[in-house]
Amino acid sequence: MKTNRLSIGLLILTALLCGFPSLLPAAALKRIVIGHPEALSGQYAKAGEQAIGGIQAAVEWVNTVHGGVRIEGRQIPLDYKFYDCESRKESVTSLLERLITSDKVHFTMAPYSSGLTLAGAPVTEKYGMIYLNHGGASDKIFEQGFEYIVQTIGPGSQYHAGTLEMIRHLDPKAKRLALAYEDSEFARSVMDGAEAKAKQLGFQIVFKRTYPQAVADLTPLLSDLKASNPEIVLGGGHFQDGQLLNKQLADLKINVKLLSLIAAATLPAFGNALGPLAEGVMGPSHWEYGVTFSPEAAQKNELPWIGPEQDEFVNLFKKATGQELIPDYHAAEAAAAVLALVAAVEKAGSVDSDLVRKAFGELEFMSFYGTWKIDATGKQVGHDMVDVQWQQGERKIVWPLATKTADVVYPKPRFK
Amino acid sequence: MIFEQLSGNLLQGVILGGVYGMATMGLSLIFGVLKVVNVGHGAFIMVGAYVALTLFQTFGVAPPLAVPAAMVIGMALGMVFYYSAIRKLLKGPELASLLATFSCGVILEEVCKQLFTSEARGYNWELGKLDLGFTVLPHAKLLAFGGSALIGILLYLWFHKTRAGMAMRCVVESDEGARVCGIDVDWEYALSFSIGIGLTVVSGVLLTMFIPVGINPYMGGSYTLKAFVIAVLGGLASPYGAFFGGLVFGLIENGSYTLFAQIPGLEPFAMTRFFSFAMLLVILLLRPTGLLKAK
Amino acid sequence: MMNGYRAYLPILPVAATYALLLGIGVVSPDHWQLIAQLAFYCALGQAFNLFMGMTGYVDFGYVAFLGIGTYGMAVSIYTLSDKGLGIGVVLIGLVLAAIFSLGLSLAVGAVALRLRGAYFAIATIGVNEGFRYLLEGARIWNGADGIIFSRHLRQGVGRQTAMALSTWWADILVFGVAFLAAVLTLVYMRNKVGYALLALREDEDAAKVMGINVTRYKIIAFITSAILAGLLGASAWALKLTYVYPSDVFAIHYTVEAIIIVLLGGAGTLLGPIFGALTYGAAKYFLAIVLPGFQLLIFAPVIIAIIVLFPDGTVGLLKKRLRDTPLGKFII
Structure with missing residues (x-):
């Protein structure tokens, strides 16, 4: 009897624990978090630093200028959490899992380079997490049948x-x-x-x-x-x-x-x-300071415009990195990936991976980085260099x- | 056509090889005296490159004039690492000194990353070029080669004509014997370690005269590996053997490229690397004393 | 000399540690990848220690065996996934990994094991680099392009199975390799191989004079250690990450990690590599989280301090202290 009662109690408890968040999805959502195991040391450190600066600039824009991510009439702040994977493949998997399970991030970003991007893919696919690829240009990534990789950098070919x-x-x-x-x-x-x-x-x-x-x-x-x-x-x-x-x-x-x-x-x-x-x-x-993408150009091409204009981005980048530094394309493409994510989440009206992935597929927009559009495999096809x-x-x-x-x-x- | 190209490559190979040889002398000296393989070797070359770069960019000092500064910085680094770590590991297993020297290299890399960021830097010091028709030799390269040869000769003279140098050679022959003769062996160890590091840092300066771009905290790795091959060619324990090892290495690396390029389906450049490591194994097996000395 | 089961008691703390790690992983799947990374370091340390710890020979090119093992698995999945073998491709991959690393270790053994000390260390670096550039230069197995076989794995065994293989079974295999390495280490320690190698480590020439066939035992330990590395590469790098680039797998830096792990714990001990692996792995992981970008700057001086202050490693020290206590029989 005793064990029965205990197990029923446990069952109810589990049901509550599991069911509770799903009953109140949007209302419980206080922040939307992007998790990122980026290369801050080792051979890709330079690109990694730039990417983090770009992402922080984009997040800052989303929170201050855009007023947060707009879902169901609410404006939810965007958060960014990164760890250093040391440009090493075996660190990517454990850090990604930590971000997904312990830090409960909603979306993940891949580290710079095709190899490190590939290293994390089995983990994000397992957890069904969106995996934003900002620096893996290899065409082969998209021949593997991954379902949640979304590319912003253009393909190498x-x-x-x-x-x-x-x-x-x-x-x-x-x-x-x-x-x-x-x-x-x-x-x-x-x-x-x-x-x-x-x-x-x-x-x-x-x-x-x-x-x-x-x-x-x-x-x-x-x-x-x-x-x-x-x-x-x-x-x-x-x-x-x-x-x-x-x-x-x-x-x-x-x-x-x-x-x-x-x-x-x-x-x-x-x-x-x-x-x-x-x-x-x-x-x-992929991007250069001085390109002339603007809200007007977007209007002319009948595309929605998202994100800061170029000079605004550069200022945000300088603020984020604390250096008098003009961002290079590693920063711009990482920032554009964040903007794409915000657009897709707002379009989907949810942070659910499958809904957001579907929204990514239908997304086409212009930002300071240029146009953005992916094909069915997640490969970037809209961006011109x-x-x-x-x-x-x-x-x-x-x-x-x-x-x-x-x-x-x-x-x-x-x-x- | 091929012969013109080959002779051009070989000439370039000798010039570069001389600088590589110079860059290996420190490694061989340290191994000869202390029996320690400096696995962090390349990091000290990197330090030399930053010395040349910084002096040139901030104070306008011409790279050859950076050599004394590099020697002083190198010897100071050598003393610090010797007394803080290496000294206590000389009697221990191989493993300990290998890991310790590797860690010294990592410390230097990470400190330089904090100081200079990981951006690839460079400087521009134009001296004109010597056009030979079949190839072109910039004067800076010739100067780097001359400097390397000069340092090699000075080291030779120091070893054979000065008391201090001869004392160090005694230690190479036999620790015990040297001790009996009243030589302060511990000091000789410290001195040769610091001279070895000094020479390596200097070679970093000379290497930038050869290739003044792409200077970054992690540039040392490929030089460490090259230095191993060259040191083995020269007999591992002999600093001027290393110089000649460098010449041979330069010739083989540049010469074998032209030959591998004739074989379709190969990537000749990667094959030259394969070839040099294969050569390393063959020499270690057949002539571990190096190419110069008889068994 | 101990006899009977008592001689094998030290396997208990090893088994207990791995069981505990596995247990934590199962109870708290959130930390599975961390546990998997720790298991990788344990296996790396144990397998490296099997040869290095017993003989004192430092194989600086050890990572070559992990690399070629990775290729064993990659080649199997890449070429055989459409043959309808299902999960069989993984088994064939493991066998190939073992065969490849056996082959390479025989070749290296024939050449490098004739050398000693620093010459051996340099020769093995030469093998690792030379082999990598042979792959790239002669375009063997796609050369520098490497092999990306995520799709092939999925086609061969199905999406769900492929995912389970990469994020669970690959790690279980790593545990298997780690435990196997520990068992083999203990068996060798307690048998002729171990005694002969102990004599060799103390004085190779004296051992030879005494009529011990030093070369034979050296090669046995070398090959065992190499095959374990091959299996480790096949599971932790190939099956788990589903791609391989030569520049990624023939990186000397992993040998250095193995050396650090073995030295932290104590070379030639059974428990040492486990202790070293757990300390190193955990420290590295938390530094990456707390101070991203500064791990190496902190690690390098600490490592130097440890080698200088504790040359026997932690377990080596413990072993000396506990030699005559009741705990002593568990700690070697």
């Missing part, structure tokens, strides 16, 4: 599409294209995409070689490249290798009409490190023509 179109536009006769890039899954997907696009536009690939990660000297590769006599060089992969590539091209006096480097060339550190050698070097970027070029020590947007802040210098200045 599209990085150089605009660059190549620009060259065709400027110089219909340019033909000889060389690809020299880091041997990593990301850089490969970028360069395979570039190769396909180049062939379609009638370029001839005269050189295609990789170099290993953490490389200290590229001389043998570059003398090989020199022998193929290219007009255009596309390459890079990460931060320091891009600087090295540029420096050693100059050392060997390899002059081409156009040099475009992924990742490295879009960061302020590139110009600081290389000084005059960076002059005329280009890079594809811009091409920047270093001119007089500053990055200028030179392509597409509609958003340019300066005319492209082509061919680029020669190395002396």
Whole structure:
């Protein structure tokens, strides 16, 4: 008898514990929390710091300017919680689970890079949590059948599409294209995409070689490249290798009409490190300070506008990081992911993962980051990249023509 | 065409190899005297790179003039790490000193990350270039090579012509013998550790003259691995053996690229790395005393 | 010399610790991933200690065995998932992982085990790096692109099973590897292998002179340790994370973690690696939460202090203290 009563009591208690929150979903919701195991140390620390600054700026905007996330007529504040995963795969899973189970976050964000994004996916899928991918560009993530990953960064294969179109536009006769890039899954997907696009536009690939990660000297590769006599060089992969590539091209006096480097060339550190050698070097970027996305442009394209305008974002970013720093695209894309989330939650009128995921699928909007739209797998298809070029020590947007802040210098200045 | 490219690569290889050799001398010196493998080696090279960068950017000091400062900073770091950690581990198992030197490297990396952020930095010091037709050599690179060779020669002279240097060589031969001869072995250990670290930090300065960009707190790792291969080529315990090991390494790394590039389906650059580590194993097996010395 | 069951009593505290960890994980599933991470460190420490602790040889390239084990599982799932084998691909993956790591350990053993001390440490680093660049340079198993096989796992065994495999069974396997490593360590300690290796650790030349076939026992311990690492990679890295990049799995840094764990607890002890793993894993986890970005800056000096102050590790120290007490027979 006694045990019976006890078990009935327990049953009721459990029912209460489980049932209570679901009876009063929205009313019990005091805050909406985003959890994030980001890389603050290790090899992705730089991108991680930027991303956190961008997210904090976006959250600040949502809470102060937007007045919180609007669900069912209420305005619920947005919260952000992050831990350091040290750029390491095994830390991602445990920190994500902590965020989901102990911290009871409502949504999760992936750390920077495709690898770390993949590492967390089994956990978020298990818990059925939305997993916002702000820095994993690999196309393969979206071939895996994950149901809750939502991408904001554009897929790697599209990085150089605009660059190549620009060259065709400027110089219909340019033909000889060389690809020299880091041997990593990301850089490969970028360069395979570039190769396909180049062939379609009638370029001839005269050189295609990789170099290993953490490389200290590229001389043998570059003398090989020199022998193929290219007009255009596309390459890079990460931060320091891009600087090295540029420096050693100059050392060997390899002059081409156009040099475009992924990742490295879009960061302020590139110009600081290389000084005059960076002059005329280009890079594809997801976002750049100076792009001209505005509420008016959104209206013209019949898209809803969400979030701060560019200068407002930059100010919020400076406030969040406490530094006089212009955000780069890692910050912008992470912030845009938050804005997309807010839009989707408001559209769904709920924080339920499945409803929000469905809302993401129907979402299309413009923010300071540009347009945003995903396909059925969660892959970003709405965002177009811009091409920047270093001119007089500053990055200028030179392509597409509609958003340019300066005319492209082509061919680029020669190395002396 | 291939031969022109090959000869260009080999010349570049020798120049770079000289600097690599210089960057390995400290490792070999420390191993020779203390029998400790400095697994944190690359971090000290990184410190040297920041010394050159900071002096150039804030005070306009030309990189070659940063060498004395680097030596002083390096020797001071060496003394600190020796007396706080290494000294007590000399008699312990291998494991302890390997982990301790690794941790020293991590401390330096993390401190530099706090000081300079993890951004990749660089400086621009143009001296002009020497165009040979089949390849181009910037003067800064030649200067770095000359500086490396000069330091190698100075070290050789110090070891063979000065009392202090000879005392240190005695310790390399035999601790006990040196002690009997009245040499303060503990001090010799401290001195060689700090000179070894000093040389490594200096090599960081010279390396930036070669490659003045991409300077970041975590840049040391690949140099540590290269230094192991080079040290083994030179016999692991011999500082000037290391210099020649560097030359050989530079030749092989740059030369083998051209050869691997002829084989379709390979990534030649990664293969050169495979090749250099395979070479490391072969030499350790067949000639553990290095390429120079006879058995 | 102890005989009979008494010799194997020290397995009890090991079993109790793992049972407790598992228990916590089952009762509080919220912390399962943390428990899983701790189990990973336990297994890593135990498996590394099996060779390093007994012989004193520091295999700095140890992570290569985890890496190749990861590839064993990855290759199996990637290529066989559409053959209708169901859960069989995982079993084949484990077998492949064991075979791959066995093969690599034989090759390494033949070369590097002839060397001693620092030369051995450097040679094994060379093996790890060389092997990684061979994969990348010759484009073996997709080279630097790695293998992403989440989809294949799901197609092979179904969505629910795949999820359970990645977030539960992979971790159970890690516990299995950890326990197996502990049992094997104890068995070796109590048998000829252990005695021979003890003699080797004290003085390799003397052991040889006394007619002990040092090389044979060294290779036995080396291979055992390597296979355990292979199985660990297959479960903790492949099955759990469902992707593999060479730069991720051949990272020396994991060897360093293994060394830290073993040193914290005490090299050559049975309980040491467990203690080291739990302290290290928990400290790392909480620092990541409390002081994100500063873990390494705090860790590195602490580690130096510990090696300098407690060269025998905590369990080593405890073992010395408790040698003649009733507790002594449980602690080795």
